[in-house]
Amino acid sequence: MSTTMTAPATIAMAPRRRRRRSRSEKSLTALQYLLLVFFAVIVLTPLYLLLVTSFKSPAAFSQSTAWFVPNSFSVDGWAKAWDRLAPALGRSLLMASIASVVSSFLGSLNGYVFAKWKFPGSHLVFVLFLFGMFIPYQAIMIPLQAMMLQVQAHAPWFQGIPVLILCHIVYGIPICTLIFRNYYATAVPNEIVEAARVDGAGAFATYSRVVLPVSLPGFVVTLIWQFTSAWNDFLFALFLTTPNNGPVTYALQALAGGQNPDYPSIMAGVLVASLPTLVVYIALGKYFVSGLMSGSVK
Known part of the structure; x- marks a missing residue:
């Protein structure tokens, strides 16, 4: 019931x-x-x-009305910012592109070796590579500057952007090595590498013909990471370059300096300097998370 x-x-x-x-x-x-x-x-x-x-004129700007839309729009700030930053934008684009591509390629080679080619002491060498990630820029800046000055005394052409390219490549290798090592350890089966060895392919031939064609997700991650890091760097530029041969971050600092700052041109310069990284994230951002997750599980 x-x-x-x-x-x-x-x-x-x-x-x-x-x-x-x-x-x-x-x-x-x-x-x-x-x-x-x-x-x-x-x-x-x-x-x-x-x-x-x-979009305000220098005369129309005041801190009390900073949040208000201007009554009349002016592009003088944008014109001034572009005139001051255009050469440095080209130098930064060259520096960030070369540094990100070279450091990603070297990190890919290192990650492949540490993931698939074991040798005596490989774990210790890998740990030493990772140790480079934890050395702060500030700790090595003064001796690095002294060393670069000695090099430039014998090679005057090695100034400005070439110095920054070398520094960002060297500092980018550890993180790129870590990313690619983890990617290759899980996303690339050992059987494929062993089959290539049986067919007579050497280490570099296996890398170029078997491993490199499936490395696109890892390269997307490292290229975005390295490009953004190199583009936004200011400390290396401050110690190793001048406003005349340095990147856009140094030129932006020079634009913002002075006792009577031109706030409209400064704000326009900040937007101009941030556009390349924004374009990179819009173009490749949807592949960034998938690239990080690629190879996370078998």
């Missing part, structure tokens, strides 16, 4: 539970959207201030 009474009651309560669950899910979804909008506003607020200020 009790069983026949309980079953219909349970069936009748099921729709109520589903309605309650759907209401709670809708509330949770609404809360998530509210949080996303809240954090988006926080993140985009500085961008709004940059854009609004960059």
Whole structure:
């Protein structure tokens, strides 16, 4: 008797539970959207201030009205920023492109060796490679500057961008080696490498014909990482270059210096200097997370 009474009651309560669950899910979804909008506003607020200020004339700018849209838009700040930063933008683009490609390729070679070609002391050498990731720039800047000055005394052409290219390549090798070593250890089966060895392929032939064609996800990650790191660097540029032969970060610092700063041109310069990295992330950002996750599990 009790069983026949309980079953219909349970069936009748099921729709109520589903309605309650759907209401709670809708509330949770609404809360998530509210949080996303809240954090988006926080993140985009500085961008709004940059854009609004960059289209003002120097005479129309004041701190009390910095958040207001200008009554009349002016592109004088953009023109001045472009004139001052255009040569440095070309130098930075050359530096970041070469440094990211070379360090990624060398890291790919190292990661392949450490993942697939074991030799005595390979783990110790790999740890020493990783140790380079934890050496802060500030700790080596003064001796590095002295060494570069000695080199430049015998090779005057080795100044400015060539120095920064070498530094970013050397400092980028450890992180690129780590990324590619983990990628090759899980994403590239050992059977493929062993089959290439059986067919008579050497280490470099196996790398170029078997491993390199499947390395695109790893290269996407390291290229984005290295390009952004080299482009945004200021400390190396400050110690090893001058505003006349340095990257855009150094030129931007020179633009922002002085006792009477031109805030519209400074804000426009910040936006101009950030556009290349923004373009890189828009073009390759969707592959970044997938590249990081590639090879994470077998």
